[in-house]
Amino acid sequence: MTAKARIDLDAFAHNVATLRDRVAPVDVMLAVKADAYGHGMARLGPMALASGATSLAVLEIPAALALREAGVEHRLFAWLHAPGTDFTSAVDHEIDLGVSSMDELERAGRAGSPARPAVVHLKIDTGLHRNGALPEQWPALVERARVLQSEGVVQIEGIWSHLADTSPHDDAVALGAFNDALAVAASLGVEPPVRHLAASSAGWREPGARFDMVRFGIAAYGISPFGDATGHDLGLRAVMSLHTTVLGASAPTGHHWIAAGFGDGVPAAAVGASVWLSGERASVERIEIDRTLVRSKLGVPGEPVVVFGEPGRGEPSAEEWAAWADTIGDEIVTGVPARVEREYVSGENR
Amino acid sequence: MSSPTELSGLRRTARLSSVTLAEALDELLSRHGEHAVVDLRADAYGHGAAEIEHRASAAGVSRFVRGPADDHPSDVGGEASAMLDAALIYGLDGERTPLLALEGEVIATKTVDEGTPVSYGYRYRTAQRSTLALVGLGYADGVPRAASSRATVRIGQHRGIVAGSIAMDQLVVDLGGHSVAPGDVAVLWDDAASLSEWSTASGLPLAALTTRLGTRVQRLWSES
Numbered sequence: 001m002t003a004k005a006r007i008d009l010d011a012f013a014h015n016v017a018t019l020r021d022r023v024a025p026v027d028v029m030l031a032v033k034a035d036a037y038g039h040g041m042a043r044l045g046p047m048a049l050a051s052g053a054t055s056l057a058v059l060e061i062p063a064a065l066a067l068r069e070a071g072v073e074h075r076l077f078a079w080l081h082a083p084g085t086d087f088t089s090a091v092d093h094e095i096d097l098g099v100s101s102m103d104e105l106e107r108a109g110r111a112g113s114p115a116r117p118a119v120v121h122l123k124i125d126t127g128l129h130r131n132g133a134l135p136e137q138w139p140a141l142v143e144r145a146r147v148l149q150s151e152g153v154v155q156i157e158g159i160w161s162h163l164a165d166t167s168p169h170d171d172a173v174a175l176g177a178f179n180d181a182l183a184v185a186a187s188l189g190v191e192p193p194v195r196h197l198a199a200s201s202a203g204w205r206e207p208g209a210r211f212d213m214v215r216f217g218i219a220a221y222g223i224s225p226f227g228d229a230t231g232h233d234l235g236l237r238a239v240m241s242l243h244t245t246v247l248g249a250s251a252p253t254g255h256h257w258i259a260a261g262f263g264d265g266v267p268a269a270a271v272g273a274s275v276w277l278s279g280e281r282a283s284v285e286r287i288e289i290d291r292t293l294v295r296s297k298l299g300v301p302g303e304p305v306v307v308f309g310e311p312g313r314g315e316p317s318a319e320e321w322a323a324w325a326d327t328i329g330d331e332i333v334t335g336v337p338a339r340v341e342r343e344y345v346s347g348e349n350r
Numbered sequence: 351m352s353s354p355t356e357l358s359g360l361r362r363t364a365r366l367s368s369v370t371l372a373e374a375l376d377e378l379l380s381r382h383g384e385h386a387v388v389d390l391r392a393d394a395y396g397h398g399a400a401e402i403e404h405r406a407s408a409a410g411v412s413r414f415v416r417g418p419a420d421d422h423p424s425d426v427g428g429e430a431s432a433m434l435d436a437a438l439i440y441g442l443d444g445e446r447t448p449l450l451a452l453e454g455e456v457i458a459t460k461t462v463d464e465g466t467p468v469s470y471g472y473r474y475r476t477a478q479r480s481t482l483a484l485v486g487l488g489y490a491d492g493v494p495r496a497a498s499s500r501a502t503v504r505i506g507q508h509r510g511i512v513a514g515s516i517a518m519d520q521l522v523v524d525l526g527g528h529s530v531a532p533g534d535v536a537v538l539w540d541d542a543a544s545l546s547e548w549s550t551a552s553g554l555p556l557a558a559l560t561t562r563l564g565t566r567v568q569r570l571w572s573e574s
Contacts, residue, residue, distance in 0.1 A: 131458050326553075
């Protein structure tokens with residue numbers, strides 16, 4: 001067989017429920033950007049909502065529109081916009097907009113109307129220096145939003161930011177900057193109901209950063225946001241596992257080729273990696289575009305192989321592969337190309 | 351009500367040159383004649399197998415390697431030969447112009463003071479008062495995170511380093527004293543030197559860089 005990514009729906013539901021319980025009564029927004037981190041937004045988005053999340057975050061408006069078309073009626077949040085994006089369709093479909101600049105705010109105002117205002121979450125840059133208004137730009141952005149709200153074309157639903165997940169100290173500084181931004185907004189008469197700052201890392205460990213909502217992403221996919229604890233340690237379960245089989249192609253003595261390579265999402269730069277074959281770890285010696293050479297005395301052609309999967313079963317985890325490739329688990333799962341079939345399993349079929 | 355298809359979202363482009371491909375196919379056919387083989391594995395190394403096969407067939411190629419791996423070794427002259435031809439066809443030998451150029455779009459810019467930290471982990475700080483350009487490409491698109499703070503990106507006439515960690519959907523370019531504008535094209539690679547730089551910066555083989563490119567990256571053919 002060729003490589004296949006198995007998506008364990010029970011594990012995903014378990015993780016979302018675990019995260020909800022962790023931060024209750026604070027709401028959980030589940031991040032399903034990048035096609036749900038490579039797992040498939042169409043399947044996992046609705047499942048997240050059925051498992052305890054109350055809203056979904058995508059990256060761009062088209063992904064939110066796709067969820068609306070699929071019948072999702074919950075809050076949807078889109079926050080990265082191409083320059084000049086017309087927000088009309090987002091407003092028509094009641095999609096919440098992350099707004100980072102005066103230009104975006106003005107376009108949101110033009111797309112809104114008193115009958116249907118543009119619902120915006122104003123973003124303050126608390127140190128990451130990607131998007132978001134700088135502190136010196138913040139008062140003018142808030143004031144303009146307040147004016148547009150008074151005209152009825154904008155509804156200020158939230159204030160938000162991203163943390164840099166650098167250190168407890170740096171996150172505390174960023175938390176202070178966020179509180180400062182909230183205070184500035186309050187002094188201008190703007191106190192929206194949904195303040196959100198934390199993602200998986202601070203959402204799990206820093207109750208003071210949870211505010212009204214936590215945007216959980218990677219943890220829901222069973223991968224730890226921390227360097228000092230695995231997803232397994234946190235009681236999370238791996239959602240994606242990458243499967244293939246032993247090939248019949250001739251290989252050096254004591255070795256086998258398996259049918260998955262860097263074209264299937266096996267990280268090409270990994271050093272010291274292993275796969276799960278015949279109930280034990282088999283070390284990886286060479287990674288080509290569609291096959292990988294592993295050292296194993298046991299394997300036979302056709303036998304199943306797990307490249308990464310559930311560490312609770314002994315299989316290498318995506319986090320281990322991340323360490324072998326000097327990256328983070330997020331890149332391991334999003335790096336499995338869309339052309340690799342996703343097989344969704346639950347209950348008896350797991 | 352407007353329909354979802356009216357919105358294209360951020361521009362993320364893999365620009366493919368028909369002229370470069372035609373020249374490579376000429377060279378392949380003059381070397382191997384009817385034995386010429388085009389390697390289409392992994393969606394033609396990320397270039398789009400259907401279009402590559404169509405164009406190669408039109409040029410006179412009749413043999414293709416598609417995988418899975420059990421098929422490929424002996425009947426086409428072995429892995430080494432197929433790899434060599436893939437390097438020729440896709441411009442992945444480190445010397446040819448790559449068939450595929452990777453471009454993103456500047457979403458926003460901001461001017462920050464010297465010593466400003468950028469992106470997750472604050473592993474990068476600006477060396478001077480700088481323009482930062484936010485570009486809508488990240489590792490979910492196949493831009494290798496390992497190249498964070500190492501590789502460079504060209505925006506207009508200026509080249510700047512990737513400032514800090516490449517994120518799932520975004521990266522930041524430090525342009526020093528130069529200014530750029532939202533909507534500007536950001537070129538990660540478009541020639542042998544820039545592709546090699548991304549390979550060195552990430553530790554990935556050239557072929558892995560194109561093969562990783564995700565579905566949000568639109569493959570666009572330039573006919574001239």
